[in-house]
Amino acid sequence: MKIRIRLAGFLAQSGLPSGYKGGELEVVDGTTLGQLLEQIQALDRSPWLIVVNGKSASADRVLEDGDVVQLVPRIGGGCS
Amino acid sequence: MKGYNGRILRVDLTAGTHEVKTPDTSFYRRFAGGRNFGAYYLLNEVPPGVDPLGPQNKLIFAVSMLTGTSLSGQSRSSVIGKSPLTGGWGEAEAGGFWPAEFKAAGFDALIIEGITSEPCCLWIRDGAVEIRPGHEIWGLPTKEAEGKLKEAVGDPKARVAQCGIAGENRVCYANIVNDLSHFYGRAGLGAVMGSKRLRAIVVRGTRRPEVADPNTVHKLTLAYNKAIDEHPALPIHRRLGTAKGVLPLNEAGLLPTQNFRKGRFEGAEGISGEQMEKTILVRNSGCYSCAVRCKRVVAYQGLEFSIDPAYGGPEYETLGAFGSGCLIDDMKVEAKANELCNKYCMDTISCALTIACAMECYENGLLTRDDTDGLDLRFGNAKALLACVEKAAHREGFGDRLAEGSRRLAEGIGGEAIRFAMQVKGQELPSHEPRGKWGVALGYAVSPTGADHLNAAHDPWFEIDADPITAWISLDDIRPLGIVAPVPALSLGPDKVRLFTALQDVWSLINVIDFCLFCMVPEFSRYQLREVVEAVEAVTGWNTSLRELLLWGERGVNLARAFNVREGVGPSDDVLPERLHEPVESGAFEGTAIPRKEFAEAVALYYQMRGWDKDGRPTPAKLHALDLGWVVPLLYEDTD
Numbered sequence: 001m002k003i004r005i006r007l008a009g010f011l012a013q014s015g016l017p018s019g020y021k022g023g024e025l026e027v028v029d030g031t032t033l034g035q036l037l038e039q040i041q042a043l044d045r046s047p048w049l050i051v052v053n054g055k056s057a058s059a060d061r062v063l064e065d066g067d068v069v070q071l072v073p074r075i076g077g078g079c080s
Numbered sequence: 081m082k083g084y085n086g087r088i089l090r091v092d093l094t095a096g097t098h099e100v101k102t103p104d105t106s107f108y109r110r111f112a113g114g115r116n117f118g119a120y121y122l123l124n125e126v127p128p129g130v131d132p133l134g135p136q137n138k139l140i141f142a143v144s145m146l147t148g149t150s151l152s153g154q155s156r157s158s159v160i161g162k163s164p165l166t167g168g169w170g171e172a173e174a175g176g177f178w179p180a181e182f183k184a185a186g187f188d189a190l191i192i193e194g195i196t197s198e199p200c201c202l203w204i205r206d207g208a209v210e211i212r213p214g215h216e217i218w219g220l221p222t223k224e225a226e227g228k229l230k231e232a233v234g235d236p237k238a239r240v241a242q243c244g245i246a247g248e249n250r251v252c253y254a255n256i257v258n259d260l261s262h263f264y265g266r267a268g269l270g271a272v273m274g275s276k277r278l279r280a281i282v283v284r285g286t287r288r289p290e291v292a293d294p295n296t297v298h299k300l301t302l303a304y305n306k307a308i309d310e311h312p313a314l315p316i317h318r319r320l321g322t323a324k325g326v327l328p329l330n331e332a333g334l335l336p337t338q339n340f341r342k343g344r345f346e347g348a349e350g351i352s353g354e355q356m357e358k359t360i361l362v363r364n365s366g367c368y369s370c371a372v373r374c375k376r377v378v379a380y381q382g383l384e385f386s387i388d389p390a391y392g393g394p395e396y397e398t399l400g401a402f403g404s405g406c407l408i409d410d411m412k413v414e415a416k417a418n419e420l421c422n423k424y425c426m427d428t429i430s431c432a433l434t435i436a437c438a439m440e441c442y443e444n445g446l447l448t449r450d451d452t453d454g455l456d457l458r459f460g461n462a463k464a465l466l467a468c469v470e471k472a473a474h475r476e477g478f479g480d481r482l483a484e485g486s487r488r489l490a491e492g493i494g495g496e497a498i499r500f501a502m503q504v505k506g507q508e509l510p511s512h513e514p515r516g517k518w519g520v521a522l523g524y525a526v527s528p529t530g531a532d533h534l535n536a537a538h539d540p541w542f543e544i545d546a547d548p549i550t551a552w553i554s555l556d557d558i559r560p561l562g563i564v565a566p567v568p569a570l571s572l573g574p575d576k577v578r579l580f581t582a583l584q585d586v587w588s589l590i591n592v593i594d595f596c597l598f599c600m601v602p603e604f605s606r607y608q609l610r611e612v613v614e615a616v617e618a619v620t621g622w623n624t625s626l627r628e629l630l631l632w633g634e635r636g637v638n639l640a641r642a643f644n645v646r647e648g649v650g651p652s653d654d655v656l657p658e659r660l661h662e663p664v665e666s667g668a669f670e671g672t673a674i675p676r677k678e679f680a681e682a683v684a685l686y687y688q689m690r691g692w693d694k695d696g697r698p699t700p701a702k703l704h705a706l707d708l709g710w711v712v713p714l715l716y717e718d719t720d
Contacts, residue, residue, distance in 0.1 A: 009327035010316045010354070017550045037402075047551035049332050049540060054344075056333065056516070056668045072332045075325040076538040076553065 001065035003027055003036060008051075008072040016042055016071070026064065034059030036069065047074055081105050083145035083293040083619040088117075089209060090188045091202060093276055094135060094194030094238025098209045100187075108188075109622065112632045113144025114594040115171060117189045119639035123714060125193075128646045131266075132164040133250055133275035135195040141182065141281070142189035143240070144419060144594040145619050148180040148288050150301040152308055153599025153607070155180040155368035156251075158591055164275075165252045165268035165430065165485050166506040168644045168653075169528040172255065172269055173591055176262030181226025181239040184285025191277060201242075201280040203233055206287060214279045218248065221423045222260055223390050228419070229282050238284040244425025246473045247274030251483040253430035253508075257422065261375065261392030265427045266507065267529050268485075292621025300615055304607055305371040308599065313552040314372070315600070318364060321376045322396035323353030330404075332540075333668025334513040337404040338459055339436040340502045340659055343513045347409025351399045357410045362389050372598050378415050385466075387412070387419050394418035394428075397533075401432030406439060407459040419468050424473035430485055433508035435468045437486040438478075440500040446493050453477040505530035505653050512538065514660060516669040517569045519580045522682055525654045528640035534597065535714035536583035539569040539576070539666025560609050560626060561586065570672070572682040581689050589633030635706050637690070638698050642711050645697045654683050654696060 006016065007022045017019040027036060033050060037059070042048060048071040050057055063069070069074040086108075091098045111120050118140040130136040139161040146154040157179035163170030181210055182190070182716040186207035199214035210230070217225040226240045246254035247270035254270030255263050264270075272436035273279075290644060291297050316324050330348035331333040337345040349355060360380045366373035376393030380386060394402075394415050402408060402417045421428045435457075443446045449456065453471070455464040455478070471479025481489050486501035486508055502509045507530025514521035541553045545566050548554040555566055561582040567575045586609070592598055593616070600607040613626050644653075656674065663671045687694065691702030700712045 008331040009352075010320065010324055011630040014316065046539075047544070047554070049328075049611075051331060051333075051668050054668060055670065070331055071326045074540045074552070075328050075332070075334075076541055 001027060001029055002065055004066075004068045005040065006068060006070045008070050008079070011048070011071060011073055016040075018042070031063050032059065033057055033061045033063060033069065036063060042071060048072060049074055081108060082290055082621045084108055084188050085186050085289050087187050088189045088191065089204070090191045090193070091209065091211065092194045093192065093196045093200065093211070093278060096196075096211055098211070106708070109709070111303075111635070112592050113188070114142050114149070114158035114173070115160065115588065115591040115636045116632060116639060117142035118158055118171065119636065119643065121189075121191055122160055123639060123643055123646075123711065124402045126162060128163065132167065132170070132272060137162045137272055137275075139192040139269065139272050139276065140189060142594075143179050144592065146593055146595060146615060148183040148617055149291060149297055150369050151297070151615055152301070152305055152369065152371045153596035154594070155370065156594040156596055157182065158594055159256060159264045159269050159271050161272045162647075163267040163269070163529065164250070164271045166530045168505060168530075168647050168649045169640045169672040170267035170269050170272070171529055171591070172264035172266050174256075174258060174262045175370070175596055176258045177368040178239040178241050178258035178262070178283065179594065180368040182283045183283050184288050185283045186285060186287060190281070192276060195275065196277045199277045199279055200231065201282060202278065203282050205233075207286045214277070217279050219245065221245065221425065222257055222425060223388070225280065226260060226465065229280055233282055233284070235284050238282050240282050242280035242425070243270035243273040243278075244423065245580045246424040246426045248279070249272055249473065249475045249483065250274055251426055251472060251475065252485045252488070253427040253434070255425050257425050260390055261428075263422070266429070266532065268303045268427070270425050277514070283711055291619045293618045296618040297615070299713070300611070300618060304599075304611065306502065307607060308371045311552070312550065317372065317374050320321060320357060321364065321374050321393075322649050323356055323376070323394065323399055325396045326352040326399055329353070329512075331668070332516065333664070333670070334357065334516045335400060335404050335667070336509070336511050336513045338407050339405060339433070339440050339500060340509065340513070341665050343516065343664045343669050345404035345407075345409070347407070348404065350409035351403035351414055353410055356393070356415075359411055360387065360415055361393065365392070367596070370596070370599070372462065372596070374598055377474045380412055380415065382412065385416050387415050388423075391422035394450075397511050398428040398432070401429045401436075402465065405419040405432050405436045405511065406465055408462050408465060408572030410462060413462040413466065416466060420466065420469045421442055426469075426473055429510050431469060431472060433502055434472070434482050434486040434489055435492060437497075437500045437502065438468070438482060441490070441493055441497050444496070445462070445498050446495055451478060502657050502659065503531060504656065505649065507531050509657070513664065513667070514656075515664045515670070515672045515674055518674060519569070519576055521656060521660060521674050521679065522572070522580050522686065523584070525656050525679075525683060526686060528644050534587060536580050536587050539567065539579070542567055542579060543569045558583070558607065572678040574685060577682050577685045579687055581686060584637060585630050585633035587633070589629055589635035592632045592636050593629075631706065635708060638703065638706055638708060639711070641692070641696065642698055642703075642715055645715055650695050651683070
C-alpha cells in the first residue's frame with residue numbers, strides 16, 4: 001500500500017536531520033506508524049509531532065492505503 | 081556590589097520631585113531584579129483596592145544584574161503595576177535597547193508615583209533626572225513623539241520608552257513601547273502610564289556598572305553566542321521570526337481559529353512567516369548585544385493603505401490573533417493591524433480578541449450595525465477590523481466599548497455574550513489552543529496576569545524523551561529540575577502539575593533576571609540552566625547556585641499571587657472560558673475538550689504543591705520558607 005509523507009511548515013524546506021524530505025512510500029500491509037517512522041529515520045525519539053489524515057496519532061496506529069502522515073515541528077510558547 | 085548600580089530612582093509626579101534610594105546588598109540578593117523588584121515595591125506601597133488609573137497606583141520599571149552586559153538575551157526589563165484590564169497583578173517585559181541604556185544611566189529600578197495635572201516626560205541622563213513638559217508630544221503617534229523627544233534632548237543616541245495615544249485614552253489594554261517596536265505588551269500598563277500623564281521616559285547612559293569577573297563574562301558571551309549560532313532552531317528563527325510557528329501550529333491543530341472555535345485555519349498559508357518573507361519582509365532586527373536577531377521589519381505601499389517599517393513587523397501572536405482568530409488570511413491586513421496597534425500602543429492579542437468577541441456577538445445577533453457605527457462586523461471583514469482598531473485606540477464611537485477589553489464588552493452586551501469573551505481574569509487568550517496542550521490551559525488559568533502563554537514552557541516538548549541532538553528542546557534540558565520522565569500533553573494528573581510548577585518557577589526566574597526566553601532553557605536548549613548560574617556568578621561575584629536562582633523564580637510566583645490575593649482574586653478567577661471545556665470544532669484535536677472535573681482537581685493540586693491554602697493563598701509557612709515573612713501580615717489580618 002502507498003502512504004504519503006508530508007513535512008509541515010519549515011521542515012518542508014529544511015527536511016529532517018537525516019536529509020529525508022517526504023514523499024510517497026510503498027509499505028507492506030499492517031505497517032504501524034512507528035514502523036514507518038523507523039523506515040524514514042524519524043525515530044520515536046525524534047522531536048516531531050505526528051498527524052495522520054489531519055488528526056493526532058500514536059505510534060501503534062496501523063496505517064491504511066492512502067493515509068497522509070505529517071511530521072510537524074513542535075512549537076512552544078513564544079514560538080520557539 | 082557588582083552587576084548593579086545600587087540605586088533605585090523614585091519620581092513623585094504629584095510633587096514634581098525625585099529621590100534616589102540605595103538598598104543594601106541583602107535586598108538585591110533576595111529579589112535579584114525585574115519582576116521581584118516591582119513586586120516588592122507594589123506590595124509594600126500600593127494599598128489594596130486602589131483605582132489602577134488613579135494617583136495611588138504605581139508603575140515600576142526594573143532591570144537585573146545581567147541587563148546591559150554583553151550576554152545575548154540580557155537587554156530586557158520589566159514593568160509592574162496594578163492592571164486596569166484585570167484589576168490585579170500587572171506585569172510586562174520587553175527587549176530592545178532601552179533596558180541596557182536605562183541601566184547605564186545609573187539605576188536598577190524606577191518607581192513612578194502620583195499623577196501630574198499636565199502632560200510630562202522624564203529625561204534621565206547618567207544619574208541626572210528631569211521632569212519635563214510633555215505638551216508637544218501629547219496626542220502624537222509614537223514615531224513622531226520619539227523624533228521630537230530625541231530632538232528636544234539633543235541626543236540621537238537617547239532611547240525612548242513611551243505610552244501612546246491609546247495610553248493617553250486609557251484603553252484598558254494600552255501598552256508601553258521602547259524604540260517604537262519593543263513592547264511591554266500585556267496587562268494594560270500603558271493606560272497606567274497615560275493616566276499619570278507621563279508620556280515618555282527618555283534615557284541616556286554611558287556608565288555601565290562593573291561586573292565581578294569581566295574575563296569570564298567575555299568568555300561566556302563568546303561561548304553562548306557560538307552555541308546560539310549552532311542551535312538547530314536558530315536559522316529558521318532568524319529567517320522567519322516567531323511567525324515560523326503559524327504553519328506547524330496549524331497542522332498540529334493548535335492555531336486558535338475564529339475566536340477559539342476551531343483549531344485549524346484554512347487560510348494559514350496567507351498569515352505564515354513564509355508568506356511574510358515572500359511579500360512584505362524588509363529585514364530582521366534584534367536587541368542590544370544579542371546574537372539571535374528574531375525581530376521583523378516589514379513595509380508595504382498599496383492603494384488602500386501603506387505600512388511604515390518604523391514600527392517593526394508582526395509577531396506570531398499578532399498573526400494568530402488578528403489572522404486566524406478573526407478569519408483574515410491576508411498578511412498585509414495583519415501587518416497593517418499590527419502597525420496601527422504599534423503606532424497607538426495597544427496590545428495586539430487583547431485588541432484582536434476583543435474584536436473577535438464583538439464579531440461573534442454580531443454574528444449571533446447580540447450586536448447590530450446600530451451598535452457598531454454601521455460596521456458589518458462579520459468574521460473575515462478586514463476593513464471593519466482595521467476600523468475597529470482605529471476606533472478602539474481613540475475610544476471613538478463603538479471603540480469606546482472595545483477599549484474596555486472583551487470581558488467588560490461582553491458584560492455590557494449581556495445575555496450569552498460572555499461565552500464569546502475568550503479571557504481569564506479579564507485578559508484575553510494568546511494564540512495557543514490549549515485543548516491540545518493541557519499544561520498551557522493550566523497556565524492560562526493560574527497566571528497572575530490572566531491568560532498568558534509565557535507562564536511556563538508548553539507541554540508538547542516534554543511528552544517524549546526526544547534525542548537532545550536533534551531536538552530544539554528536550555526532556556534532558558529540564559532533568560536538572562527533577563523532571564525525569566515524559567508527561568503526555570493531554571493529561572492533568574500529578575505528573576503534569578509537578579511539571580508545570582517546576583517550569584513556572586523557571587519562567588518566573590526569566591522575568592526576575594530579565595532574560596530572553598529565546599536564549600535559555602527551556603526554550604533554547606543550548607543555553608543551559610547551569611550556564612545562567614555561571615553568568616550570574618561572573619557578573620555579581622556571588623557564590624550562587626541553581627537552587628538560589630529557582631528561589632528567585634518561586635518568590636516571583638508567590639509575590640504576584642500575594643498581590644492578587646490581596647485584591648480579592650481567588651479560585652473563582654483561576655478558571656477557563658467555558659468554550660475550552662467544549663470540543664474544539666476542527667484540527668488535529670477535533671472533538672477534544674478540557675475535562676472540567678480533572679481540571680479543577682489539577683488547579684487544587686497546584687495550590688497544594690505551591691504550599692497555598694484551598695483559597696490559593698500562600699500559607700505563612702510557605703512565605704517564611706521563601707524569606708518573605710513581611711508578606712504574612714499583608715495577607716493575614718490577625719498576624720503581625
